[in-house]
Amino acid sequence: MSVSNRTILSVASEFSVTPGPRFRTEGRFSGEEFREDFLVGKIQVATKKKDRLLVDLDGTAGYATSFLEEAFGGLVRKEGINSESLQKMLEFKSEEEPYLIDDIWTYIKDAGAFK
Amino acid sequence: MKRISRRKWHKRVQLSRERKYAKRRRSYQRWRKQKNRLSQGTTAFGDRRADWLGRFARYAHVQAPNRLEIVESTEKVVHFINQIESNLASGTPVFVDLSGVKSIDYGAVIVLLSTMMEFKTRGIPFNGNFPKDTLACALLIYSGFFDSLERTFTKKEQYDIHSREPQGIFTHARMRVNSRLSADLIEAASITVWGEPRRCQGVQSAMLELMLNTNNHADLDSPGKKHWWVSVFHDTEKKVVRFAFVDLGVGVFKSLESKRMGIASRNLKDKWTGWLPKWVRLFGAEPDGNAQILEKMLTGELRKSVTGEDHRGRGLPGIAERAGRNQFSNLHIVTNNVRCSLEDNSFSTMKANFSGTLFVWELNKNNVSIQ
Numbered sequence: 362m363s364v365s366n367r368t369i370l371s372v373a374s375e376f377s378v379t380p381g382p383r384f385r386t387e388g389r390f391s392g393e394e395f396r397e398d399f400l401v402g403k404i405q406v407a408t409k410k411k412d413r414l415l416v417d418l419d420g421t422a423g424y425a426t427s428f429l430e431e432a433f434g435g436l437v438r439k440e441g442i443n444s445e446s447l448q449k450m451l452e453f454k455s456e457e458e459p460y461l462i463d464d465i466w467t468y469i470k471d472a473g474a475f476k
Numbered sequence: 477m478k479r480i481s482r483r484k485w486h487k488r489v490q491l492s493r494e495r496k497y498a499k500r501r502r503s504y505q506r507w508r509k510q511k512n513r514l515s516q517g518t519t520a521f522g523d524r525r526a527d528w529l530g531r532f533a534r535y536a537h538v539q540a541p542n543r544l545e546i547v548e549s550t551e552k553v554v555h556f557i558n559q560i561e562s563n564l565a566s567g568t569p570v571f572v573d574l575s576g577v578k579s580i581d582y583g584a585v586i587v588l589l590s591t592m593m594e595f596k597t598r599g600i601p602f603n604g605n606f607p608k609d610t611l612a613c614a615l616l617i618y619s620g621f622f623d624s625l626e627r628t629f630t631k632k633e634q635y636d637i638h639s640r641e642p643q644g645i646f647t648h649a650r651m652r653v654n655s656r657l658s659a660d661l662i663e664a665a666s667i668t669v670w671g672e673p674r675r676c677q678g679v680q681s682a683m684l685e686l687m688l689n690t691n692n693h694a695d696l697d698s699p700g701k702k703h704w705w706v707s708v709f710h711d712t713e714k715k716v717v718r719f720a721f722v723d724l725g726v727g728v729f730k731s732l733e734s735k736r737m738g739i740a741s742r743n744l745k746d747k748w749t750g751w752l753p754k755w756v757r758l759f760g761a762e763p764d765g766n767a768q769i770l771e772k773m774l775t776g777e778l779r780k781s782v783t784g785e786d787h788r789g790r791g792l793p794g795i796a797e798r799a800g801r802n803q804f805s806n807l808h809i810v811t812n813n814v815r816c817s818l819e820d821n822s823f824s825t826m827k828a829n830f831s832g833t834l835f836v837w838e839l840n841k842n843n844v845s846i847q
Contacts, residue, residue, distance in 0.1 A: 379656050382688050387652060423679070457677065
């Protein structure tokens with residue numbers, strides 16, 4: 362769904378209310394699965410439309426940090442998107458756990474630094 | 477009237493028969509006399525109990541401490557668990573004598589359950605008796621410990637243990653991360669605490685980190701080979717729910733030690749390999765024991781110094797952060813030779829070594845939750 366110049370990806374309604382571990386091998390609803398099967402596709406759609414992608418983190422049972430690191434840090438490490446262009450492209454909404462937004466930007470920055 | 481034979485051969489037969497009967501009578505009288513002496517002052521119940529105990533004569537008998545409380549009496553409980561586990565490698569059957577247990581806590585229950593399962597799944601006989609103390613006995617009954625003693629288990633990826641009692645406590649074991657299960661447990665807990673289903677994202681996050689730690693680090697050779705165990709204890713009167721999470725893996729410091737040495741092949745590329753020189757560079761000296769290492773781990777200083785990455789929210793520091801944000805309370809950790817209570821910020825080293833990692837915490841109405 363698109364709102365003005367934003368494409369929205371809601372983790373709870375489009376992926377799972379119970380996000381899980383880092384890798385698919387570790388359990389269901391992993392960060393790897395989210396990145397590969399949902400996030401990358403949405404980024405491509407948003408890029409085509411010249412939209413920003415708003416990732417809505419609210420409504421879930423809670424996140425493992427490895428899930429977030431693999432999903433968003435993995436964009437830099439594994440999908441080859443540099444952290445500067447992600448800063449232009451991505452936005453986050455987390456009213457329930459606002460500190461997650463800072464955490465995610467840290468993961469993206471660290472992934473860029475240790476690539 | 478009986479006919480008496482006067483024949484010689486008949487007399488001989490009768491005499492021989494009489495001697496045989498007399499011998500049997502004397503033998504029986506001797507046995508009866510001995511048995512009567514032994515049973516003087518004992519009851520029929522005592523006899524049955526002696527017979528029951530006789531079944532376990534070839535078992536290694538391990539006496540439980542009076543206070544089977546891993547948070548308050550950590551050292552004694554860890555020593556008790558180590559005594560049980562010392563029989564695992566040799567395959568010696570174990571009988572745990574719980575009769576003297578006067579108090580027991582949730583952490584000890586789950587450690588005892590998971591240790592029992594290590595024996596049961598390898599087909600090594602394991603048994604025990606009831607504590608004489610009513611409350612301690614009730615907690616063990618509700619945990620499903622005694623029901624499980626009678627069952628046989630095969631090695632599986634998951635176990636669900638509970639008692640047949642209506643107040644039964646559920647214990648779950650898995651090898652992989654199961655976010656659905658933890659979310660369900662938290663929802664049930666929130667009904668006890670707040671009277672309605674709520675989300676407690678801090679607890680969910682901590683449980684996911686712990687499941688991941690077990691999956692990734694509990695076995696040095698191959699990940700995903702050890703079970704994590706979780707029990708949830710609902711105190712409906714006080715509206716408090718206590719969580720106990722354990723894995724019987726190598727423990728935090730054994731895992732860290734392997735990274736220092738780069739022992740396990742999968743750790744060769746690990747960012748933590750060779751962490752000790754980095755510690756020395758940062759803090760000016762080698763760590764003053766594992767208690768200090770755990771403290772620096774929980775504050776995130778160790779991660780920052782070793783990997784150069786921000787600690788924010790990750791692994792153990794992430795769990796401590798969530799406790800600090802009041803997302804749960806009363807966090808206690810026992811791993812290898814260290815015990816820690818985050819509530820009063822106490823870290824202490826023990827003489828006994830617990831092979832594994834135990835986390836105990838509680839959820840109460842003052843903790844953060846989302847409706």
